[in-house]
Amino acid sequence: MKLFENKKFVVGPFMKVSDPALVEVAAFAGFDFVIIDLEHGPNTIQTVQNHVRAAQAKHIVSVIRVPEINENIISQALDIGADYVQVPQIETAEDAKRAVKAAKFFPEGARGACRYVRAADYASMPKENYFGNANKNSGVIIHIEGNIAFNNIDEILKVEGVDVIFIGPYDMSQSCGVPGQINHPKVISTIKEIVEKAVPLGKVVGTFVESPESAKQWIELGVKYISYGVDVGIYYDACKSIVDKVNA
Template identity: 30%
Template sequence: MTSSPRDYVRNTVKEKLARDEVVLSMIVRLTRGIEIASIAQTAGFDSLYVDMEHNSFSLDATGQICMAAQALGVTPMVRVQSLSAEVIARTLDAGALGIIAPHVPSAHEAAAVVQAAKFAPIGERSLPGPMPQLRFRSFPAAETMAAMNDATAVVMMMESREALEDVEAIAAVEGVDLLLVGTNDLCRSLGIAGQYDHPLVKEAYARTIAACRRHGKHAGIGGLGSRPDLMQAIVAMGARYVSLGNDLTFLLSGGTAAVKALRATAPG
């Protein structure tokens, strides 16, 4: 008989990052069914995150995907649609093992996200009772809160000039695990939209990685799925979490390549 909540919650992302290994993640933007969790595992992804910021996913569908992914050993995270404490808490209660907070402008907002995502003594999250991450088993409150605090990843997206200017303070916030650079929005904020080869992009990653190292945190790559050369270079710089792309892009690229290959050889 399992006697501890820690026996149920394993966060592959946090474990691999602690060993300085590269974590590969897929964004879920299209697929509403739990099949995407099995696809992610078969493809070899360590993690997936449901993107509730940029689509119309329901919380119910998000929770179902998260529970299916956790059961398969694929760490489920969610990019929430806002930084409100209510949204963060409900998303975690639904089954996520990590929160990706978009458009975090400063350490003040980063600290508020931690407060919403973590139980006491780190944060102020309300204890919901039996939880999907624990297969709805009941454990002593103190054990549950400690286990879930350790297992829940808190990720801040660096997507603006303001965030980059405050990167040192954001990385220093207790309870933050990872700073994920959102390259597309960061480029837009810096006035270099779409210019991934611009020196400012490399500089932004260098500053983020350096801040993470100084404060014992980890750095991640986002928005560069079309540029594997840049992702490899940034991993070499020290980034360890890599968002490789989303299910929609993978489907379109595979389908487009198949059509082009046959069109090139078909008569007429």
């Protein structure tokens, strides 16, 4: 599945809980995608393949955030059927090229080639179909997180094969000297500068938000990939709201 078919922007949460039922709930709620998190939280490749199954069953795009620029993990995430990989800690154009190379088969990259995987229907798919279509059927999202990446952003934006440039506001807040303050003027200004450079070049930009107001603000500035909250945080907010209203 592709993210932006007939959509001006897309919205989806990070998923840290290991139960794939929450992926189904996200789909029923109307989210466009889920980011299944292997960087922060208890999940493994083995557990998240059920998240991918749930996403496909409910027709929602699956993104796996891998823990690092690691060719084997990127390949595994795509082998189990993820629609996109989201690669953190991108600091240079070379980092971005490594991520693309790991996620794409020849000629766009050098991803490990195996058709005995879930993405190839466990070898039941004709090999010509699998290897011929895999590159266009999967995507790469790179995660810009700090000042080093910010200083190299012009070169990063030139890298071919990147579908979305995702700006992580929490890590960016650390680089700006205001850890955790994702709405601090320094953080907002830094993200805006990246957006203003990327959008005129036709690049798709994403970021993380924690309120509808923030989401609308970035959408108005041209951000199209909106990561809204985290499953555990969304659940906490709902529970806290109920408790506060009952006890009021």
